[in-house]
Amino acid sequence: MKKIQLFGYNEELHDKITCKKGDFKKQINNIKKKQKKTIDIKFNKLNFYCIDKIITFALRLKKEKIIIKQPFSVKPLNNILNNWNKQINKYKQKLRKNNISITTNNELIELLDNLQKKSNEQDENDLLRLLGIISETIFIGPNQLLLDINNRCNTECVYCWIHSPHIKKKTYSMDQYKKPKEISFEIFKRIIDDATKIGVEDIVMVGDGEPTIHSQFNKLIKYINKKGLSTMLFSNGLTFNEKKIKAIVDNNVGTLQISISAATPKTYIKLHPSTKKQEFMNLKKNIKKLAKYKHKKKNKRLRIVIVNVINNLNYHELVKMTNFAWKVGANEVGFQLIDLRDYSMYLKLSKEQITRVKKDFKKIRLLTKIYYLLSFGKFFVGHHLDRQLENINFNTGDWSENVYTKRGCFIGWWFAYYRLNDIFTFCCSIKEVEKLKHLRFKDIWFSDNYNKFRIAGKYLKENKDLEFKDGRKLFESKCNNCDNTGHLNKIQRLIKEFELEKFVFNKFEETK
Ligand SMILES: C[S@@+](CC[C@H](N)C(=O)[O-])C[C@H]1O[C@@H](n2cnc3c(N)ncnc32)[C@H](O)[C@@H]1O
Structure with missing residues (x-):
């Protein structure tokens, strides 16, 4: 095998996708020692949005100093698959001479096809949020911003x-x-x-x-x-x-x-x-x-x-x-x-x-x-009570016991909350993500720090003890009677409505 398979432009992304700790370093060493000559960039739902960074990185491994500046634009969603194919074909041709090949996995094609067909102007923003949940990144602001005034x-x-x-x-x-x-x-x-x-x-x-x-x-x-x-x-x-x-x-x-x-x-x-x-x-x-x-x-x-x-x-x-x-x-x-x-x-x-x-x-x-x-x-x-009664525990009065540890908490893509003590909190149960101070809300929202908490929430069961800046943990007993139940139910409904259930969690790719 003369190829290395590249899934990311850094260790974190590559190893996350391959599910193999240390694989990124191993692959890079192979290239450096010239044991493998061809780079096969493999795109899927978790890395397609950073096509520019991954290709630039692959070129650098081939000692080329070209920087690809144009990130893949997910908008407009009603043309997302066509745009993807167009960009991929353009790069495929250009990169052949550098011994770099590109493949897109079937799941990504199916996902983009689904979005292209189902998108409409009215749901574009929500679909971008759902795509963010699937791809574990952020494409747009929250649906709701709550302000303590x-x-x-x-x-x-x-x-x-x-x-x-x-x-x-x-x-x-x-x-x-x-x-x-x-x-x-x-x-x-x-x-x-x-x-x-x-x-x-x-x-x-x-x-x-x-x-x-x-x-x-x-x-x-x-x-x-x-x-x-x-x-x-x-x-x-x-x-x-x-x-x-x-x-x-x-x-x-x-x-x-x-x-x-x-x-x-x-x-x-x-x-x-x-x-x-x-x-x-x-x-x-x-x-x-x-x-x-x-x-x-x-x-x-x-x-x-x-x-x-x-x-x-x-x-x-x-x-x-x-x-x-x-x-x-x-x-x-x-x-x-x-x-x-x-x-x-x-x-x-x-x-x-x-x-x-x-x-x-x-x-x-x-x-x-x-x-x-x-x-x-x-x-x-309103539907709120209905949903609360569905899961009610008669003894404690809790309405969301074990719900989000099972299905994941996606609130980080949907909701932001600014409080009078100058903090942005992750959900209604106060957990400090960042202080506004001299920062801008948009920079906080799109920061890696915020995204770390979002992704952790998606895999809530595995990340219960992750701590916020104020020492509060990602999962607390309050999650058993979650005040964001309304939003979280709406997200579940939309995932179902747009037939995106099978894309939300990862079936990791086999790498040889
Ligand atoms: C804290 S109030 C503040 C806004 C405004 N003063 C008001 O009365 O709506 C915000 C919302 O929280 C609700 N609320 C307050 N305490 C609650 C509790 N213990 N359980 C459920 N909802 C509560 C209120 O009914 C209201 O809808």
């Missing part, structure tokens, strides 16, 4: 991770909450500008407080709108006066998630003990006003969602919550199971209560079908 809140939900009146000893990095803090417009603008450039679709304003009380709230949502991105806003709705309603509707907010978690004043007060008796009715009136104004302005973009965190004080009100959402003019009713912490254990649902929730949820599906028809297709029920 302030940490103050105007109420205290008893179940809240941050502001519950029952929290005595704050659980993590709580110092910052002693001082009210909000994002400056300058940092906000810097992040949003990058987000626009790298293909982020949604900016989510939520986090550790009530976003509508940020001192420059209008300016922030106006800026997102100006940049052509969509805003998803989480709010408790308590600030909804005429001015706020106008700001939300007129600045084209895409989704407004209003956390209420009750269908009656009595339950509302139990869950928000600091609110006054009249508050619930005011809230109801104001959401109605908001829906009316949206209607008046013929705003078809805004989706009003009523969010309910289900616990043992409100589990019996699911049907009423659905009726509440319908009556106030919302477009969706959403439910999510309470994420329990030590201070909120008293809110844990019993087995019987979970059984009742499951039963009521079936009723709600029927009820929302009626509302869907009555509203000519404008009223829905």
